[in-house]
Amino acid sequence: MRYRHSLIGPIVFAATVITVSAQPVAKTATASKAWKQPMTSWGDPDLQGVWPSTSMLQTPMERDPKLGTRAALTDEEVAQKAARDKQFHQLETGNGKGFVPLAAGWFDYGQANRQASLVVDPPDGRIPTLTAEAQAREAARKKHWNEKKDSPDTWMDLTTWDRCITLGPVGSVMPFAYNNGQQIVQGPGYVVFRNEMIHEARVIPLDGRPHASPEIRSWMGDSRGHWEGKTLVVDTTNFNGQVFIGSQGGGFGDSGAVATDQLHLVERFTRVADNVINYQVTIEDPQTWTKPWTIAMPLRREADYDYIYEYACHEGNIFMHDALAGARAEEKKAAAAAQKGAN
Amino acid sequence: MSAHLLRTLSSSFLIILCLGHNPASGQAAAPKIPRMADRKPDLNGIWESLSTANWDLQDHSAYAGPMWEMGAIAAVPAGQGIVEGGLIPYLPASAEKRKQNFANRRSADPEAKCYLPGIPRAAYLPYPFQIVQSNKDMLFIYQYATASRQVNMGKPREVGADSWMGMSNGHWEGDTLVVDVTGLNGKAWLDRAGDFSSDGLHVVERYTLTDQDHVAYEATLEDPKIFARPWKIHLTLYRRVEKGFQLLEFKCIPFAEELLYGEFRKKTGK
Amino acid sequence: MTKKLAGFFLCGVCLLTPAWAHHSFTAQFDAKKPITLKGTVTDMEWINPHAWIHMDVKGDDGKVANWMVETGSPNILLRRGFTKKSLEPGTEIVVQGYMAKDGENKINGGSVTFPDGKRLFLGGSNPDQPTPTQ
Numbered sequence: 001m002r003y004r005h006s007l008i009g010p011i012v013f014a015a016t017v018i019t020v021s022a023q024p025v026a027k028t029a030t031a032s033k034a035w036k037q038p039m040t041s042w043g044d045p046d047l048q049g050v051w052p053s054t055s056m057l058q059t060p061m062e063r064d065p066k067l068g069t070r071a072a073l074t075d076e077e078v079a080q081k082a083a084r085d086k087q088f089h090q091l092e093t094g095n096g097k098g099f100v101p102l103a104a105g106w107f108d109y110g111q112a113n114r115q116a117s118l119v120v121d122p123p124d125g126r127i128p129t130l131t132a133e134a135q136a137r138e139a140a141r142k143k144h145w146n147e148k149k150d151s152p153d154t155w156m157d158l159t160t161w162d163r164c165i166t167l168g169p170v171g172s173v174m175p176f177a178y179n180n181g182q183q184i185v186q187g188p189g190y191v192v193f194r195n196e197m198i199h200e201a202r203v204i205p206l207d208g209r210p211h212a213s214p215e216i217r218s219w220m221g222d223s224r225g226h227w228e229g230k231t232l233v234v235d236t237t238n239f240n241g242q243v244f245i246g247s248q249g250g251g252f253g254d255s256g257a258v259a260t261d262q263l264h265l266v267e268r269f270t271r272v273a274d275n276v277i278n279y280q281v282t283i284e285d286p287q288t289w290t291k292p293w294t295i296a297m298p299l300r301r302e303a304d305y306d307y308i309y310e311y312a313c314h315e316g317n318i319f320m321h322d323a324l325a326g327a328r329a330e331e332k333k334a335a336a337a338a339q340k341g342a343n
Numbered sequence: 344m345s346a347h348l349l350r351t352l353s354s355s356f357l358i359i360l361c362l363g364h365n366p367a368s369g370q371a372a373a374p375k376i377p378r379m380a381d382r383k384p385d386l387n388g389i390w391e392s393l394s395t396a397n398w399d400l401q402d403h404s405a406y407a408g409p410m411w412e413m414g415a416i417a418a419v420p421a422g423q424g425i426v427e428g429g430l431i432p433y434l435p436a437s438a439e440k441r442k443q444n445f446a447n448r449r450s451a452d453p454e455a456k457c458y459l460p461g462i463p464r465a466a467y468l469p470y471p472f473q474i475v476q477s478n479k480d481m482l483f484i485y486q487y488a489t490a491s492r493q494v495n496m497g498k499p500r501e502v503g504a505d506s507w508m509g510m511s512n513g514h515w516e517g518d519t520l521v522v523d524v525t526g527l528n529g530k531a532w533l534d535r536a537g538d539f540s541s542d543g544l545h546v547v548e549r550y551t552l553t554d555q556d557h558v559a560y561e562a563t564l565e566d567p568k569i570f571a572r573p574w575k576i577h578l579t580l581y582r583r584v585e586k587g588f589q590l591l592e593f594k595c596i597p598f599a600e601e602l603l604y605g606e607f608r609k610k611t612g613k
Numbered sequence: 614m615t616k617k618l619a620g621f622f623l624c625g626v627c628l629l630t631p632a633w634a635h636h637s638f639t640a641q642f643d644a645k646k647p648i649t650l651k652g653t654v655t656d657m658e659w660i661n662p663h664a665w666i667h668m669d670v671k672g673d674d675g676k677v678a679n680w681m682v683e684t685g686s687p688n689i690l691l692r693r694g695f696t697k698k699s700l701e702p703g704t705e706i707v708v709q710g711y712m713a714k715d716g717e718n719k720i721n722g723g724s725v726t727f728p729d730g731k732r733l734f735l736g737g738s739n740p741d742q743p744t745p746t747q
Contacts, residue, residue: 040477041380048479105693105734106685149637153609155600162636164662165596178689183493185482187387187475192482194491196688201484201491203473209587218592220489251636308493309688310506314596315458315530316660318683323640324607326714331609503696504659504687 035273037230042188044206045230047269050183050306051277051299056118057110057175058085059297061247061255063117063125071125072114082112107177118174121282121294127246127255134288138257145251151327155320159251160244163320164313166198166219168243169236169265170256170281170295176248181308182299184269184277191225191232193269197311204234211237217261219243228268236265245283260287275301376518376552379478384518384552386474386481389588390580392560395422396467397454399536400576402429409449419535425467427575431538437569444537452535456603457595459490459507461531462524462546463562463576471583473590481513486590494522502526505542522548529566543568556582638711642721646712650680650720651728654704659687659697666722668706682708682722690734700733 038046058081063071073081117125130138148157160166167174172195173182181196194201204225212222222238239261246256268280277299284292377385395403402424408417433441444451454460460468470486481494492508499512505528513522529542544566551559558580565573638644652670664687669677690699707726713719726732 046477048477105732106689108689150639152640153611155604158636158640163596163600165594178686181688183482185475185480185493186477188385190387190473190475192475192484194482194484198489199491200489201482203475203484203590205589212589212591216591219594220592304692307500307692309502309691310459310508311661311686311688312459312507313662315453315507316658316662318663318665319636319641320604321607322713322715322719323637324604326641328607328609329715503691503694503699505697 037271040186040188044186044188044191045227045232045271046186047184047191047232047271047277048186049301050181050308051279052182052302052305053173053175053180053297053299054108054302054305055111055175055300056113056115056297057108057177057180058112059110059115059118059175061118061174061295062127063119065124065126067116067125069123069125071116071120071123073116078112078114085109085112108180110175115297118295118297119293120280120296122291128289128291128293130257130288131286131290134257141258149251151330152323153327155324158320158323160219160242161198161248161251162323164198164317166200166243167195167248168245169202169220170245170283171248171254172197172200173279173281174247174295175297179311181305183308191234193234194308196308198313199311202236204232211235214238217241221263221265230270232267232269234265234267234269236267237263239263245285245288257288259283259285262287272298374554377555379476381478383478383515384520385476386520386550386552386558387476389471389473389583389590390558391471391583392467392469392578392580394425394467394578395420396425396576396578397464397469397534398422400424400534400538401426401431401536403536425576425578427577432571432574434569434571437539441537441539444532444539446537448535448537450602452537453531454535455599457488457599459488459531460485461507461527461533462492462509462511463548463564464531464533465490465492465508466548466560466562466580467578470593471588471590484590486593488593488595494520499523505529507531509546518551520548520550522550524548533564539569540564540566541568550580553579556584558582638721641713642711643714644711648710648712648720650682650708650710652680652706654700654702654706655679656702657697657700659691661686661688664690666700666706666708666725668708678718680718680720682710682720682725684722684725693734695734706733 040046040048119125119127122128144157145159152158155163160168161171166172176197179197183192183194185192185194189206191204191206192201193204200220202220202223204223206225206227208226209224211224216222217238217240219240219242221236221243223234223236225232225234227233239259241259241261241263243259243263244254244256245259245263247254263283263285265284266282268278270278272278278296279299280294280296282292282294283289377387379385398419399422403419403422405421406419408419410417449455454468465472465483465485465487468485468487472483472485475482475484480496482491483494484491490508492511494511494513496513500510502510502525505526507528507530509524509527511522511524513520515521524546527540527542527544527546529540529544532539544564546565547563549559549561551561553559559577560580561575561577563573563575564570650668650670652668654666654668656667658665658667664684666682666684668680668682670680671677705728707724707728708720708722709724710720710722713721724732
């Protein structure tokens with residue numbers, strides 16, 4: 001039976017509400033005391049809309065160790081972040097000598113805010129240590145990745161993002177430089193959480209049915225939801241043991257690890273204002289991390305982000321062709337050069 | 344009043360009652376369909392086509408599949424086509440292209456590559472899809488390739504660039520959901536037999552609940568670059584009524600990579 | 614100079630937004646082969662994960678060859694109001710980038726500007742930037 005309710009959830013959630021409801025530096029207040037949770041016509045809290053993660057882009061996954069258990073930044077620290085953000089914008093506008101990076105216009109920006117890290121539990125805001133077995137597993141995976149990423153033998157040497165398969169249920173919500181769209185659509189007995197990158201729609205039944213058979217496993221897992229007051233709680237299991245859990249796809253410097261099929265996620269969605277949903281996910285896999293850990297952040301509606309555009313990744317994955325064809329071309333050249341040298 | 348007059352009046356009254364039923368207003372003569380709180384037909388549920396359209400939209404005998412190595416499993420069963428009038432009205436040049444597509448279908452069919460199916464093919468793939476409907480925009484979620492699409496129910500949207508699943512703007516005409524699909528990139532095929540279109544394709548779908556568990560689906564396809572005139576398809580969508588039935592994930596990219604990239608695999612061995 | 618600046622860009626961006634690139638740059642492009650192309654747009658494919666600009670470039674031998682230039686995910690541009698008509702065929706552009714490893718006429722668009730240095734698809738969510746003109 002997978003419905004476990006630990007104390008961690010409510011405690012972390014309360015801490016999160018305190019942390020994330022603090023105002024970002026340059027914006028006015030979002031929550032209004034008069035705001036009332038709208039309901040659907042069949043009586044469920046209405047969470048519908050497009051809820052991008054973009055605003056949290058400047059917040060690191062893990063906390064600077066110097067901050068220890070302090071979850072909120074000071075005004076000065078927030079101002080420093082805002083200044084760095086501005087520096088990044090200036091990088092985009094070029095060096096004044098005619099060289100302009102591609103980045104101009106193609107990237108999103110976050111809002112400097114008080115949250116010191118996306119990880120809010122453990123209290124130091126850092127992902128717990130891996131088990132010994134997971135450490136060995138991850139070391140081997142990273143070693144292989146570093147050896148092969150610039151010259152892959154096959155597509156299996158690249159990440160599931162390179163292959164356009166998935167960013168996993170956590171990676172797809174984590175803020176990134178672009179395409180942070182998420183959408184919630186509801187129908188009687190269901191909530192759907194749909195992401196932009198890489199176009200997955202998690203259908204979450206609310207009727208209390210058990211999880212699918214353990215023989216049925218997948219990349220995004222099998223989700224079951226229920227309401228706790230106006231909070232949607234989603235329990236997800238049945239993973240296939242190949243999914244990277246952390247920031248994005250598990251390539252360059254991504255924080256996290258590939259989880260086993262024992263992975264268990266508990267998410268909480270609470271709408272706290274017309275344009276804010278507080279999102280939280282507790283990640284548990286005793287065969288990977290020595291304790292569960294929790295990410296929490298607000299998902300803020302944005303005026304120009306009211307539609308999820310199609311991200312047909314696999315269909316346009318010229319990179320995959322180029323990486324493989326490029327590697328083979330280089331090997332051929334090297335072989336020809338060696339031949340020449342030998343003659 | 345005489346007995347005769349009474350009988351006449353009663354009969355006339357009954358006749359008037361029957362004639363007074365307007366089928367379009369969903370009166371007692373029509374089957375009961377589920378409705379939302381706003382009285383709109385409730386399309387929520389998991390649906391699937393039982394037609395042979397995904398193999399071949401038009402009437403066809405049983406024929407060999409593209410891989411004899413799979414025996415009867417890869418063969419195409421006979422099928423009653425779903426095209427109104429029987430034949431797809433290709434322009435001559437397009438009819439030639441269709442023949443080429445058919446000849447190359449084993450590797451050229453976007454379905455073989457696990458590419459998004461486009462509209463209308465998504466409606467008659469041999470996999471279920473789920474409609475999630477509230478009083479706002481609707482979502483159609485397809486089991487195949489984690490495809491999905493939003494049906495905008497408010498002000499129609501335009502999109503700046505084409506896509507595999509297009510831009511869907513929906514509205515109700517009586518009890519029929521009419522979905523106008525534009526912005527299709529034309530890269531999806533219409534079936535496994537090589538039927539195709541271009542980025543000029545415009546599809547208008549109509550979904551009508553005929554009873555609790557059946558939807559009459561109709562689509563009009565128009566593409567002056569490919570077809571001589573607009574044409575229609577009709578099929579029935581069946582509700583998946585099995586207890587606890589749910590969409591499962593079919594991420595098929597890992598099953599298509601060998602086909603797509605196998606020639607670039609590093610060759611090991613001497 | 615170009616290579617140094619591009620290197621700074623790649624490095625600078627990675628410091629500020631870790632994992633900005635979703636895949637290895639050097640798997641696809643050769644960092645030892647910088648190139649500048651001046652030519653006219655023939656087409657732009659508004660596709661993911663990268664949009665591609667196709668352009669005709671006159672080589673030193675006077676022959677015109679078509680090149681493809683990798684740019685970013687177009688979704689962000691679509692949100693900002695740009696469309697597939699925003700970059701018209703015939704538009705002159707200048708591209709600085711690196712050659713693809715597989716030997717094809719393909720480069721990554723490290724920098725894509727008009728001949729006067731003004732960048733394409735001006736505008737962004739930064740309030741300091743001008744809003745899209747199309």
